[in-house]
Amino acid sequence: MIQVTGLAKRYGSFTAVHDLSFTVQPGEVLGLVGPNGAGKTSTLRCLAGIIPATAGSVRLAGHDLATAPVAAKRTLAFFPDEPRLFDYLTVRQHLNFVARIYGVADHEALAEPLLAELEIADKADQLPGELSRGMKQKLAIACGLLHRPSVMFFDEPLTGLDPLGIRRMKDSILQRARDGAAIVLSSHLLHLLQEVCSHVLILKKGEKIAHGTLAEVAAQFAHGEPGVSLEEIFLRATGGSEH
Amino acid sequence: MLGALLYLRLTSLKNQIVSRLKRLRQPKYLVGALVGAAYFYFIFFRRIGESSGSRGPQRAAAAHAADALPLPAVFAETLPLVAAVGALLLLGVVLFAWILPSDKPGLRFTEAETAFLFPAPVTRRTLLHFKLLSAQFSILFTSLFFTLISNRWSFLGGNALTHAVGWWVVLSTLNLHFTGAALTISHLVEGGVSPLRRRLYVLGGGALAVAATLAWIGRDLRAPDPADLADFGPFAHYLLGLLDHGVLGALLLPFKFVLGPFLAPDARAFLLSLLPALLVIAAHYLWVLRLESVSFEEASLALAEKRSATVAAVRDGKNPLTLARTKARPAPFYLADTGRPELAFLWKNLLSTASYFNVRVLAVAAAAILVGSQWFLHGPEPDARAARLIVTLGALSAAAYILLLGPHLARQDLRNDLLHADVLKTYPLRGWQLLLGQLLTPVAILTGLVWLCLLAAALALRPTGALAATLTPATRVALALGIAALTPLVCALQLLILNGATILFPAWFQSMRSPGPGSGGGGIELMGQRLIFVFGQFLVVLTALLPAALAAFVLIFATQWLIGAPAAIALATTVVLGVLGAEVGCALWWLGERFEHLDLSAELRP
Numbered sequence: 001m002i003q004v005t006g007l008a009k010r011y012g013s014f015t016a017v018h019d020l021s022f023t024v025q026p027g028e029v030l031g032l033v034g035p036n037g038a039g040k041t042s043t044l045r046c047l048a049g050i051i052p053a054t055a056g057s058v059r060l061a062g063h064d065l066a067t068a069p070v071a072a073k074r075t076l077a078f079f080p081d082e083p084r085l086f087d088y089l090t091v092r093q094h095l096n097f098v099a100r101i102y103g104v105a106d107h108e109a110l111a112e113p114l115l116a117e118l119e120i121a122d123k124a125d126q127l128p129g130e131l132s133r134g135m136k137q138k139l140a141i142a143c144g145l146l147h148r149p150s151v152m153f154f155d156e157p158l159t160g161l162d163p164l165g166i167r168r169m170k171d172s173i174l175q176r177a178r179d180g181a182a183i184v185l186s187s188h189l190l191h192l193l194q195e196v197c198s199h200v201l202i203l204k205k206g207e208k209i210a211h212g213t214l215a216e217v218a219a220q221f222a223h224g225e226p227g228v229s230l231e232e233i234f235l236r237a238t239g240g241s242e243h
Numbered sequence: 244m245l246g247a248l249l250y251l252r253l254t255s256l257k258n259q260i261v262s263r264l265k266r267l268r269q270p271k272y273l274v275g276a277l278v279g280a281a282y283f284y285f286i287f288f289r290r291i292g293e294s295s296g297s298r299g300p301q302r303a304a305a306a307h308a309a310d311a312l313p314l315p316a317v318f319a320e321t322l323p324l325v326a327a328v329g330a331l332l333l334l335g336v337v338l339f340a341w342i343l344p345s346d347k348p349g350l351r352f353t354e355a356e357t358a359f360l361f362p363a364p365v366t367r368r369t370l371l372h373f374k375l376l377s378a379q380f381s382i383l384f385t386s387l388f389f390t391l392i393s394n395r396w397s398f399l400g401g402n403a404l405t406h407a408v409g410w411w412v413v414l415s416t417l418n419l420h421f422t423g424a425a426l427t428i429s430h431l432v433e434g435g436v437s438p439l440r441r442r443l444y445v446l447g448g449g450a451l452a453v454a455a456t457l458a459w460i461g462r463d464l465r466a467p468d469p470a471d472l473a474d475f476g477p478f479a480h481y482l483l484g485l486l487d488h489g490v491l492g493a494l495l496l497p498f499k500f501v502l503g504p505f506l507a508p509d510a511r512a513f514l515l516s517l518l519p520a521l522l523v524i525a526a527h528y529l530w531v532l533r534l535e536s537v538s539f540e541e542a543s544l545a546l547a548e549k550r551s552a553t554v555a556a557v558r559d560g561k562n563p564l565t566l567a568r569t570k571a572r573p574a575p576f577y578l579a580d581t582g583r584p585e586l587a588f589l590w591k592n593l594l595s596t597a598s599y600f601n602v603r604v605l606a607v608a609a610a611a612i613l614v615g616s617q618w619f620l621h622g623p624e625p626d627a628r629a630a631r632l633i634v635t636l637g638a639l640s641a642a643a644y645i646l647l648l649g650p651h652l653a654r655q656d657l658r659n660d661l662l663h664a665d666v667l668k669t670y671p672l673r674g675w676q677l678l679l680g681q682l683l684t685p686v687a688i689l690t691g692l693v694w695l696c697l698l699a700a701a702l703a704l705r706p707t708g709a710l711a712a713t714l715t716p717a718t719r720v721a722l723a724l725g726i727a728a729l730t731p732l733v734c735a736l737q738l739l740i741l742n743g744a745t746i747l748f749p750a751w752f753q754s755m756r757s758p759g760p761g762s763g764g765g766g767i768e769l770m771g772q773r774l775i776f777v778f779g780q781f782l783v784v785l786t787a788l789l790p791a792a793l794a795a796f797v798l799i800f801a802t803q804w805l806i807g808a809p810a811a812i813a814l815a816t817t818v819v820l821g822v823l824g825a826e827v828g829c830a831l832w833w834l835g836e837r838f839e840h841l842d843l844s845a846e847l848r849p
Contacts, residue, residue, distance in 0.1 A: 100587035
């Protein structure tokens, strides 16, 4: 479970995220949307413990990220939009390394089906430089899933994937949610949110504009009109611009 | 059309200068610029001011009018030899341009230039002119910079103006020659001449020239007799005889023309040397223009992409030299699934470094030193003594070099991994654990190298006379073991400072490694930042080592009379280990805390 209370992130005098509170229960997928510069990436990075929050608290699976960072991070996986891989480690060596960091016993038994599921088992002895963009993304995902995280953060998860990869990524996210993971994903692709997310949180200029299930948010901005698309809801909620 | 290209170059230059000036609003660049400017003033300009002040109005007048300067007598004697040796060096540089390129060498354009100019309605001749004109910007700047340096060479005649023009002539000729060579090689490749055949032609031509020179020496020139080798003067005269006559003399002639303006001792000689130098440049220019029909676009595109990848690699903190030869290899040791997570970083970072940094190679090297040292220990005197001395001094110098400069070169730690910081920070580890893990690889590599040097020095050192009474075998063993024991901590301490700077001043760290002018990097301000950094590091290392050094000194001084030197050294080593260990532990913990609170995105915001 993810519990966020009064989260704020400031860079000098600029406030990127302001007083953000929400909860993601196990099995829920929260879509984080907003125009460019709304504070989505800053929020995700604060939630994953990559950058410190200026104020507020984040609890992951019951552990406070500020006071018990190690225990909290043991439960999470963060998937950046660009896969950040080590140039000199093969696919298999990446998993070996991650297993040691997270203390995953008998990681090979877990890694093999994971690699097979992500269809990179035949690339196990190749370096990132020899992989396509999509393959690198899959490797980053395999590394993130190896320790069976109960909390997951995806930043633009579909970037660089081909249509089949997109389908598999959506299925994978939904499968992890069904298995009980609490998931937050940030994306500009509203159709992805519509297909995958159970909840949505709309940010604008670092502030929460709307939050709830897709139906609740739709009802808030549809003004009684039937069949309003998420794209239309988004445009109405944000005013259609960054400002 | 050339006007438009000139506009592109001048506007880019203007914008680059403006952006450099604008970034001085940030204190990190302003302070760097001030320190860099001070460095330049004290190293180059103050001396110019002093010398013109001390030599009075004659010097100033000479500088303005390119008038004659008094030529040192020794220079007048060696000037022809300097010109001949310089010409030989230039010939070597030029030969490389014909031997080295593997296939079509292409001309150097940036990716943006290839994207905009190659599809544009411009002729190849215009592109060539653009290329040559672009090169002139950097040649002019480089000439001025080289003049600042060569102006300090008191043995040279001439003045700043003749040196600047001289450098311009040399650099422009080389640039034109490289361009011509690249186009000619492309033309040869189009004509079906393979790189191997081309190299054979060039090397064969060089061998013919050498053979002809040797034949000429055998026929017309006597072999050097002892009198030729007795002093520099006769030897220089003999050498000049070799370089100035025959086939080699004819080969070197155009290169001597090119060097003429730079080496001109006075204004008259300068003016006289300008004409042949300019003729060489003009001949090169005509040669390049005659090659305008050669298709260079494809090779230039490939070259631009390669350069772009190299710049990106440097920006990402990677070694561009290793990009092409990255390949998967077996793990350095078996990494169990569970256990100390710090070891995972050692394992990972060892994989990213050269494959010969492993325990097996270390053991083989140690065995080779042990076996090899037997020759020095049991060889005939006094040769063996001289060899032992050389090995001892060489090994100790190498150890000192590794200890002082090694931490700057062995960067398999957080400095290389900072761009992965967002991934590292999601790991369930405390900051100190992460930092310790990152330090293990460079510490292991440097310690291994220092230990090998210590082993060689300890085996070769055989003091004689009074020193033998002080440095008894037992004392030498105690010293070697003591230094060996302290080495990992001294390396760790230095690496902590370098990694600490990365954590405490990430913005400085990022700006200091910005590559090339194209990225907005470089410049006097970055040089100043580096100077501040090196000075700061020196101060911190000194402060950290001082308590340990003092403790060791007091202990050895106070106890060696009671327990003997070896035992005193062992005692002092134990105490120093404790002091350094405490310092490293505290620094690890504190910097680990700082890393946990590091907000990289805030630090690196423009």
